[in-house]
Amino acid sequence: MAEVFFIGLSVGSILLLVALGLAITYGAMGVINMAHGEMVMVGAYTTVMARIYLKLGLLASIPLAFIVTALLGLLIERVIVRRLYRRLLDTLLATWGVALLIQQAVRLEFGLSLIGIHIPGLGAGLQNVQVPEWLVGSTHVFGVEINAYRGFIILVTIAMTFVTWLIMYKSPIGMQVRAIMRNPKMAAACGINVERVNALTFAYGSGLAGIAGVMMSGFKTVFPDMGTPMVVDGFLVVVVGGLGSLFGTVAAAGLLGQLNGVTASLANDSLARAAVFAAVIVVIVLRPKGLFSYKGR
Amino acid sequence: MSVNRRSFLKTTAGGVAAVAGAPLFSRTALAADTIDVGVLFSLTGGLSIIEKSLSDATLMAIAEINASGGVMGKQIHAISEDGASDPKTYNEKASKLVIQDKLATVFGSYTSASRKAVLPVFEKRNAMYFYPTYYEGYECSRNVVYTGAVPNQQLSNFIPWIIKTLGKKTFFIVGSNYIYPREMAKVCKILIEKNGAKWVADEYLELGDSEWGSMVNKIKNSGADVVLSNVVGDSVVAFYREFKNQGFTHDKLPICATVTSEIEIAAMGAEYAAGSYTSFPYFQAIDTPENKSFIERYRTYVKDPHAVTHHALCSAYFQVFLWKQAVEKAKATTADAIREGVRGQEFLSPGGAVKIEPENLHTWLTPRIAQWQPDGQGKIVDAYPAPIFPLPYSAYGETESNLFCTPKGVDPSKLKG
Numbered sequence: 001m002a003e004v005f006f007i008g009l010s011v012g013s014i015l016l017l018v019a020l021g022l023a024i025t026y027g028a029m030g031v032i033n034m035a036h037g038e039m040v041m042v043g044a045y046t047t048v049m050a051r052i053y054l055k056l057g058l059l060a061s062i063p064l065a066f067i068v069t070a071l072l073g074l075l076i077e078r079v080i081v082r083r084l085y086r087r088l089l090d091t092l093l094a095t096w097g098v099a100l101l102i103q104q105a106v107r108l109e110f111g112l113s114l115i116g117i118h119i120p121g122l123g124a125g126l127q128n129v130q131v132p133e134w135l136v137g138s139t140h141v142f143g144v145e146i147n148a149y150r151g152f153i154i155l156v157t158i159a160m161t162f163v164t165w166l167i168m169y170k171s172p173i174g175m176q177v178r179a180i181m182r183n184p185k186m187a188a189a190c191g192i193n194v195e196r197v198n199a200l201t202f203a204y205g206s207g208l209a210g211i212a213g214v215m216m217s218g219f220k221t222v223f224p225d226m227g228t229p230m231v232v233d234g235f236l237v238v239v240v241g242g243l244g245s246l247f248g249t250v251a252a253a254g255l256l257g258q259l260n261g262v263t264a265s266l267a268n269d270s271l272a273r274a275a276v277f278a279a280v281i282v283v284i285v286l287r288p289k290g291l292f293s294y295k296g297r
Numbered sequence: 298m299s300v301n302r303r304s305f306l307k308t309t310a311g312g313v314a315a316v317a318g319a320p321l322f323s324r325t326a327l328a329a330d331t332i333d334v335g336v337l338f339s340l341t342g343g344l345s346i347i348e349k350s351l352s353d354a355t356l357m358a359i360a361e362i363n364a365s366g367g368v369m370g371k372q373i374h375a376i377s378e379d380g381a382s383d384p385k386t387y388n389e390k391a392s393k394l395v396i397q398d399k400l401a402t403v404f405g406s407y408t409s410a411s412r413k414a415v416l417p418v419f420e421k422r423n424a425m426y427f428y429p430t431y432y433e434g435y436e437c438s439r440n441v442v443y444t445g446a447v448p449n450q451q452l453s454n455f456i457p458w459i460i461k462t463l464g465k466k467t468f469f470i471v472g473s474n475y476i477y478p479r480e481m482a483k484v485c486k487i488l489i490e491k492n493g494a495k496w497v498a499d500e501y502l503e504l505g506d507s508e509w510g511s512m513v514n515k516i517k518n519s520g521a522d523v524v525l526s527n528v529v530g531d532s533v534v535a536f537y538r539e540f541k542n543q544g545f546t547h548d549k550l551p552i553c554a555t556v557t558s559e560i561e562i563a564a565m566g567a568e569y570a571a572g573s574y575t576s577f578p579y580f581q582a583i584d585t586p587e588n589k590s591f592i593e594r595y596r597t598y599v600k601d602p603h604a605v606t607h608h609a610l611c612s613a614y615f616q617v618f619l620w621k622q623a624v625e626k627a628k629a630t631t632a633d634a635i636r637e638g639v640r641g642q643e644f645l646s647p648g649g650a651v652k653i654e655p656e657n658l659h660t661w662l663t664p665r666i667a668q669w670q671p672d673g674q675g676k677i678v679d680a681y682p683a684p685i686f687p688l689p690y691s692a693y694g695e696t697e698s699n700l701f702c703t704p705k706g707v708d709p710s711k712l713k714g
Contacts, residue, residue, distance in 0.1 A: 007511055011510060116600070124346045126531065126561070127564065128563060131538075145543075221533075265514065268501070269503065
């Protein structure tokens, strides 16, 4: 039973890892960022490239991936997203286009493969990421056999959630973000630089996706399409949790993770997937705004 | 300018005639010195990683044949199309090659989905399709030459070998959730029971899903002493990693796989696979002068000194030579001539001798078992002494003395059992 609970917890933490950044960009800013999965992918490729060119390991790649994806997020916000605030469906289409561009840039090695130049670490193939020795295999915690890497992901997710909570609820900029969420015009009238705060929020959300990418690279496959299914799962979590609610996102990730883990153990993985979707449908029928939500803009 | 109806009709009719006439002219002009064939693989999309290598191997074989004088004194001219990893695009491109370009032969497809999508085109227009991938069987088309393994060629020595040599008795069968792993599992169960062992589970994960936590936990609690994996694609990497991370070792509970190849091993990191087994008719590690030379020529051809060769790639290469021999035997390039000419053709491929079975147009191949080494290469631990008979309906009781698939097509009365 402890094993099943741990698997559920682990699945939930992976969901939360991806959903956390989305909860911020979608929940707080009202941007459906379809490129979020590609941010995860860029984070994973940063790990691959960091090992090849900088000889950095998985752990050292975490801050690096955060910086790389945050800068990329900042660029996307400045160039595209900024022009599309309050046009929900347009952000969806535009960021979907951005997602395709990033995917193809990685697959075609920024176009260089067309003229015969190959960059090791990029390209259409599967990439290999080395995991530190102490994260391979399993360890015993309180008599329960724990998969070391999954345990590590849970710890990183807790840390990231805590930092996000600190920023959002205990810092001046977090207060500004929350003010913008409630009412952007009023916030601007009170002297908040909405453009600047939005840009930073988007960059932070993208940076979180980059960290998620580093963690994924250690036990999933790194290839250009890897982010696409993740963004779907991420949106499920955010929608169930309720827009703009950090607590809701955490609760939804935990709930869906446990539902997945328990159903997969009792029946099978295909049914678990169906059970998760069924639960999401039930939640959005009964509570269209998600489990925990309050009135936003 | 006014356009009246009559002049409009006239111009249009003239235009249509010109369009219809143009390909005819170009064909007669080309036919004098070249033989055209189609090459249809995905050069873009999710499957392009592997299908690009199949396309390269096909084009390399064509280049080699052309360099040594061509077929019946004529050069082969390849018309390449991109299936774009999408069965619908495959169907459109196949129609283009067969109907517009009027080709009698096309080499192509990696997935069964894409083969099924183009099959009606080839059967209706009577053209030949050369298909290089291992697949699930249960097909008997007179318009397809199948040069990859069918389930009995990957499993009929693998399962007895696991039971007798490794001494394993209890199987956990796991696969991706689609037709190929499910058909493979049927053949597995027949062979496991025939050899006096048992299976405790037959489980599937969605294609492309990589959350293996629950599945590996089930394996742990199942009491199985061997895992038979029909998992495909990028899920393979996450599976082997989860397996090791939950504390398994391949010496106690080995994964015996039918699809895990050199490509997935390199992506997951060899340390996760070292000690596990795979069954294929071809491995890059086959230690013969033919294979060494083949790998070298392929790497030169694609300009990549680390390029990996694998089973479907080897078949994509040698099937072009089988086609060449068929054309030379029949002294014609029509589909009917090739179909009759290719029956019984033999060739020494990089993976050893191969032969097209006259009855069902599938290929005699040599099953081999490799154990993965810490350097990411397979070490061949067992090989059949000779190529074995391809039985596409072995899951339904087909045997060498009771064939379901013959030149007349599949016998429906035998199939219902």
